[in-house]
Amino acid sequence: MTRESIGIVAGKGQFPALVARGAREAGLGVVMCGFHGHTDPSLEHEADTFAMLHLGALNKLIEFFREHGVSRLCFAGAISKPKALDLRPDFRAAKVLFKLRSKGDDVLLRAVMDELESEGLRIVQAAELVPGLRGPSGVLTRRQPTAEEWEDLRYGWPIAQTIGRMDIGQCIVVKRGMVVAVEGLEGTDALLRRGAELGGEGCVAVKIVKPGQDERIDLPALGTATMRTLVDGKYACLAFHAGKTLFFDREEALKLADAHSLSIVGLDEAFGNE
Amino acid sequence: MTRESIGIVAGKGQFPALVARGAREAGLGVVMCGFHGHTDPSLEHEADTFAMLHLGALNKLIEFFREHGVSRLCFAGAISKPKALDLRPDFRAAKVLFKLRSKGDDVLLRAVMDELESEGLRIVQAAELVPGLRGPSGVLTRRQPTAEEWEDLRYGWPIAQTIGRMDIGQCIVVKRGMVVAVEGLEGTDALLRRGAELGGEGCVAVKIVKPGQDERIDLPALGTATMRTLVDGKYACLAFHAGKTLFFDREEALKLADAHSLSIVGLDEAFGNE
Structure with missing residues (x-):
């Protein structure tokens, strides 16, 4: 029996690494992708399988996770915003972009998540894999x-x-x-x-x-x-x-x-x- | 018969001068006050009577305009905002300030205007003295x-x-x-x-x-x-x-x-x- 793997879409900072470690402690495999110019490539060591993609390569991203048997996927670490204006979308990402009238962060990310979910990738919250990280009141x-x-x-x-x-x-x-x-x-x-x-x-x-x-x-x-x-x-x-x-x-x-x-x-x- | 004078509270830029000229063309006398560190002192030449006050000297400001027979008063030219945080209010200005919970620009200026109006100084719109200055649609x-x-x-x-x-x-x-x-x-x-x-x-x-x-x-x-x-x-x-x-x-x-x-x-x- 192969163990389940979780997919991590990795942005900046230490969060992707913490999530990967949390996932491993929970007995999950880790399939991670990052983005050229945004993600620290040394994150590779935190994952069983790792790929660097170009921001906007939505189709490649979907194929990567499906290929490695991922059904649950989470986002960890921000993608720096000003650079997002320069993203070069592939055909699939372009379709998502041009469907949107208002392209605020949330709207954009939610549309991308809808697209991922339409491919059977369920999006879960990364923070759930790292108990104790949430600031209390x-x-x-x-x-x-x-x-x-x-x-x-x-x-x-x-x-x-x-x-x-x-x-x-x-x-x-x-x-x-x-x-x-x-x-x-x-x-x-x-x-x-x-x-x-x-x-x-x-x-x-x-x-x-x-x-x-x-x-x-x-x-x-x-x-x-x-x-x-x-x-x-x-x-x-x-x-x-x-x-x-x-x-x-x-x-x-x-x-x-x-x-x-x-x-x-x-x-x-x-x-x-x- | 003495002609009516209009009071001008002068801030930055060319607006106070334009208002003063507009007032004179309309046959009004001009009583103007500016603020140290905010108002160009050369504005003096645009007024019949001119005074430089410290920002926050609300009581002096009221006395100045009353002394010179002003009953209508207008505000022309902004007071630069960051410096307003450093204002040293006199007792009267302090009373106005501390009555306010929220001290956003508008709230503050409106409270000052209320105080002026309670002294019989009617506040009119400076732009009315300069026809043609309003941008059209x-x-x-x-x-x-x-x-x-x-x-x-x-x-x-x-x-x-x-x-x-x-x-x-x-x-x-x-x-x-x-x-x-x-x-x-x-x-x-x-x-x-x-x-x-x-x-x-x-x-x-x-x-x-x-x-x-x-x-x-x-x-x-x-x-x-x-x-x-x-x-x-x-x-x-x-x-x-x-x-x-x-x-x-x-x-x-x-x-x-x-x-x-x-x-x-x-x-x-x-x-x-x-």
């Missing part, structure tokens, strides 16, 4: 937010939801009841740097899961790199979506936050409505 | 937007309204059904530069009046500087809010747009809903 640092910071969180939380609902970005920067900066294609780190530049010391960042987003892909992520950007920008506080955020290197990240009196808070969907 | 350039550009305008227009409704910013950058960048505190020009960097050639910019915004203050403005930023960023198209946008140096600006095949479009509120 509550204040995770030694320092609690001040009353003013809680106020900024209550002000920013529903605004971030609305921005997300329009498929624009996952993160905003707030200071004293003012939206300082909104994430677009530049990604969270560039946004946080701009926010600190415009708003100065003591800004509050709010990072959410886009409402209605398919949580099998592209969950917001948090780790030491983000923490360093927050420290450099002299942020007061970061709130993230509890239970729906991948919190990498949590112990090290929180140690860094504590060393700089940064307050890190996991908030539930209904925060501010209670 | 329709395509103003030789080049019409392409079908794809119209699609991006239809996609971006309601999104820009929603962003504005949350008092975040007036402008967004769109490309092929994707929001590339959203204006925060950085202002339109910095947003347009970032949008071009992230989205590349052929982006579409949409600039609106924040819905529900008090149009007596802070109407969106457009002129040769914006046009040059659009040209440098290789934009395809800019849409602005027709009838509610101050279009400075229109002839020169449109000549520049035409020289670079840029398409400039005035859109009505209901665009996309018809």
Whole structure:
């Protein structure tokens, strides 16, 4: 009897490797594909079978996974957005692209997943293979937010939801009841740097899961790199979506936050409505 | 009989001077105040009476206008936003500030205007003193937007309204059904530069009046500087809010747009809903 293999569509960062290890610990085989210019080729060592494709080669991707007996597939690690504008789609990917009127991230990825599922590949959530990676709710640092910071969180939380609902970005920067900066294609780190530049010391960042987003892909992520950007920008506080955020290197990240009196808070969907 | 004087609260740029000249042509006296570090002091020559105040000196501002017999007052020219975070309010301004939970631009300015009106100073719209400055609806350039550009305008227009409704910013950058960048505190020009960097050639910019915004203050403005930023960023198209946008140096600006095949479009509120 051959063991079941899981397919992993690998993007940037450490997440694909963590998912691969989680899958192996669960007794699964690992069939992984990455993308030239986006995925670290050394990920090959984490997989039983590995291929590098060009972004947009949708047909090859489907054939690769079918060929290696994959029936469950997950997405792990983001594909950097600005480059996605340069993707050269094959005929199949082009068909998906041109069916779409609005080509925001979510719409695009969901259409690709529909296409994969129409080929019998069931999409599962990568995070399920790595228990304990989801950030919990509550204040995770030694320092609690001040009353003013809680106020900024209550002000920013529903605004971030609305921005997300329009498929624009996952993160905003707030200071004293003012939206300082909104994430677009530049990604969270560039946004946080701009926010600190415009708003100065003591800004509050709010990072959410886009409402209605398919949580099998592209969950917001948090780790030491983000923490360093927050420290450099002299942020007061970061709130993230509890239970729906991948919190990498949590112990090290929180140690860094504590060393700089940064307050890190996991908030539930209904925060501010209670 | 002394002639009536109009009060002008002067911010950046040429608008205060244009309003002052318009007022004089209409036979009014001009009492103007500007702010250290924000207003060009040479504006003094456009006024019968002029004072430079510190931003936040609300009580002095009220006294200045009352002392010089002003009963109608208008705001002309923006106060640059990042610096507003550093304002040192006097007791009266502090009272206004601390009454506000949300301190977005509009909320703040409206509270200041309420305070001024409670002192018998009626706030009128500066643009009314300068007929012909409002950008009309329709395509103003030789080049019409392409079908794809119209699609991006239809996609971006309601999104820009929603962003504005949350008092975040007036402008967004769109490309092929994707929001590339959203204006925060950085202002339109910095947003347009970032949008071009992230989205590349052929982006579409949409600039609106924040819905529900008090149009007596802070109407969106457009002129040769914006046009040059659009040209440098290789934009395809800019849409602005027709009838509610101050279009400075229109002839020169449109000549520049035409020289670079840029398409400039005035859109009505209901665009996309018809």
